[in-house]
Amino acid sequence: MTAGIRPGAPRPPVPDGPVAIVGAGTMGAGLAQIAASAGRRVVLHSRTGTRLDQARTGIEDSLRRLARRAAADGTKAPDPAVVLGRIHTTTRLEDCAGAAVVIESIAEDRTAKQELFARLDRLCADAAFLASNTSGIPIGDIAAATARPERVVGTHFFSPVPVMRLCEIVRGPRTGDDTVAAARTFAAEIGKESVLVERDTPGFITTRLLTVLILEAVRMVEEGTCTAADLDRACRLGFGHPMGPLASVDLSGLDVFQDVAAALHRATANPVFRAPALLAELVAAGHHGRKTGRGFHDYTATTGAP
Template sequence: LEEAARDADFVIEAAVEVLDVKRRIFADLDRIAPDHAILATNSSALVSSLIADVTNRPSKVLNTHYFNPALVMKLVEVVKGPHVSDETAEIAYQLCEKLDKVPVLIKKEVEGFLLNRIFRAISREAQWMLEMGVASVEDIDKACVYGAGHPMGPFRLNDLTGIDLTYTMAMEKFRATGDRAELPSPSVVEKYVLGHYGEKTGKGWYDYSEK
């Protein structure tokens, strides 16, 4: 970490979606990186205001959420929390453009930001319909692709991003709020316990073992 950050102008953290882990990393980055450096988290769930206070540069700490897979997807959410300076947000936005990405500025910190809030609503409905026996994984995905024009359905997308990430993010939100509605759905819990995380394990909502 020290070798990577000690001369950096802009640092992007992409560790596991666990708040304590990120806070430890940012405390270390604040010590290692130059005073002028901007420290960004790629988190899609944890807002930077939960992290910035462990640093001596809160105005230079923000979310820049690169969509997965980052080498393919163009969208980046630049999130301007109440502690983030206009200059920091502008530099982050311009950096995304220089990287040939398509940034969008989120003017207020809201959990889940912009697109993931929309995806979450779709995913919850999809999981409910699956668990209630309304339709199969395949047919729910087909409906989203051929009816709504999505590039892939919610279950195929979840296999790509990782069912383990879905589980971890839901559990972190439950721990933070105590709201049982934030717990992962039974079908997600089942996949997580079985170690069926999606493409990376060869099995998730779909079976990739023969590919």
């Protein structure tokens, strides 16, 4: 049965209550920001207080940038103090109990996600849905760790979360229609547009397509066809991409992308997902992109990538 919300049809409401975000990295912090900006109370969880402090600082900086930009444009932005006041940070997973919506955004580790969802299933029995922000791990595998797989769904957001409008809603083999509808409603509530991935296929829609593009871009640079700077410039000017594929993978992390490509290759046995040697060489050298100062581009200068 295909679930979805027809254009113009009324959307079923998502129950009032806090949104629990588990994982306070770049994606988790961004999710906390947009949920709080939309008026929701947020519980942001991480295992370490240091990560939570970094997340709160990052959220505050992002909100202040948006406020300055809005003031310059004559538009309105959320009050940073009000938004931050809606976000409660915690190292206790038990504080997520009672959440109306739960979104997991931890590292792409299947076992870790399964263990987490087993705990969240017990703690958050009244949540409208339990969602994973995974970019490629099958939702069915994650849902199998719970007693309510029909309430588990994929909500794949894009970085930077406050800016990117897309959210892939991923249906697992046992995800219920009401869960899909609730996830789409929530995505709209926090200002995102969603597409529905009906088949729980590795890489979903965008990760699968983007991985092929990035790997081919790496091959072209490896072969000496062009420089990374010119390849990214060609994609921006010729295709209208806001960011070239190599700058994009620098932002997400070459080490993360290497794992994604390897997982897709294992799952599909499709040679298009076989990574070039150049990718492995950069990762082994510690050049993981923006977070290390160098990837396909050099970020040690203030100007960043071309």
